[in-house]
Amino acid sequence: MRVIERDFYRRDPRTVAVELLNKLLLRDGRGGRIVEVEAYGGSNDPGSHAYRGPTERNATMFGPPGHLYVYFIYGTHWCCNAVCSEGTEAGAVLVRALAPLYGLDEMRARRLRGRRDRDLCSGPAKLCQALGIEGADDGADLVTGDRGIVIADDGTPSPAVPGQSPRIGLSAGITTPWRWYVPGEPNLSRPG
DNA sequence: ACCGGGATGTTCT
DNA sequence: GAACATCCCGGTG
Numbered sequence: 137m138r139v140i141e142r143d144f145y146r147r148d149p150r151t152v153a154v155e156l157l158n159k160l161l162l163r164d165g166r167g168g169r170i171v172e173v174e175a176y177g178g179s180n181d182p183g184s185h186a187y188r189g190p191t192e193r194n195a196t197m198f199g200p201p202g203h204l205y206v207y208f209i210y211g212t213h214w215c216c217n218a219v220c221s222e223g224t225e226a227g228a229v230l231v232r233a234l235a236p237l238y239g240l241d242e243m244r245a246r247r248l249r250g251r252r253d254r255d256l257c258s259g260p261a262k263l264c265q266a267l268g269i270e271g272a273d274d275g276a277d278l279v280t281g282d283r284g285i286v287i288a289d290d291g292t293p294s295p296a297v298p299g300q301s302p303r304i305g306l307s308a309g310i311t312t313p314w315r316w317y318v319p320g321e322p323n324l325s326r327p328g
Numbered sequence: 329a330c331c332g333g334g335a336t337g338t339t340c341t
Numbered sequence: 342g343a344a345c346a347t348c349c350c351g352g353t354g
Contacts, residue, residue: 174346183346193339210347211336217346230346261347305346325347 139286142279145201145220149175149227152220154316156229158292163267164284166239168257169292170231172317172324174303176217177227183309186226196275197226204285206264206274213261214270218278218287232260232304232315235323243267259325295319299328 140159145152153175161167176184177197185194185207196205197219205217205228221227234257236243243256243266257263264270269285276283299317302310304325317324 176346185346188340191339207346208338209345211338211345213336213347215346232346259347303346307344309346 137288137290139279139281139288142200142202145218145278146222147220149178149220149229150314152218152227153229153314154298155294156218156231156287157294157298157316157318159294160237160288160290161231161234161263161267162238162286162288163269164239166242167267168234168237168263168323170233170287171235171321172231172233172315174230174232174316175227175314176230178221178225181309181312183303183306183312184226184228186228187308190226194226197228199275202277202279204269204273204276204278206269206271206276208271209261214264215260216264216269216273230260231263233258233317233321233323233325234263234266235318235321236266254323258323262325301328 153173159170177186186197190198201220203219205219217228217230219228236256247266256266276285299319300313301315303315
């Protein structure tokens with residue numbers, strides 16, 4: 137089990153997204169395997185929060201790679217991204233689903249509505265709730281683990297042929313298929 | 329199983 | 342004032 141180093145993130149978000157599949161997202165020992173991701177930003181992406189330039193909310197996206205960009209959505213939910221690319225490119229990878237592996241009891245307790253284990257982390261806001269990621273974690277360093285949040289490699293390779301589809305929940309930027317997932321995985325935010 | 333709508337508040341126009 | 346990288350619940354079949 138090795139924490140992923142900074143240079144991994146210093147690339148195009150689409151490349152990073154595919155390679156993040158089957159890595160581990162962990163907070164204080166709880167978490168699981170990344171099974172669904174989406175890439176944002178980079179070259180002129182109208183679906184990205186960074187599209188209209190830096191603001192107070194998206195500042196972390198314009199910062200150094202290897203940090204966590206956390207945003208609040210629909211008045212109730214947090215979602216988290218791994219920042220990649222170099223500063224002005226403002227790329228990021230949204231983690232959309234985990235296969236839960238560690239700290240199951242604690243994740244169940246944090247997600248009162250999650251009856252079945254497949255409800256724990258099968259969505260971008262669900263997994264943040266299960267792991268306890270929220271606004272205060274925006275900007276956390278995934279390489280040093282300064283707030284207990286890391287992405288690690290346990291030797292499981294990314295799928296040779298990942299599933300691919302348009303991104304979910306957008307009104308702009310739905311034409312580009314920048315969502316990837318582990319084929320056949322039951323813990324997706326929605327089927328393939 | 330599938331579908332429709334409400335919650336809830338920050339961000340940006 | 343509208344949009345929003347979502348989730349949950351209660352309807353119906």
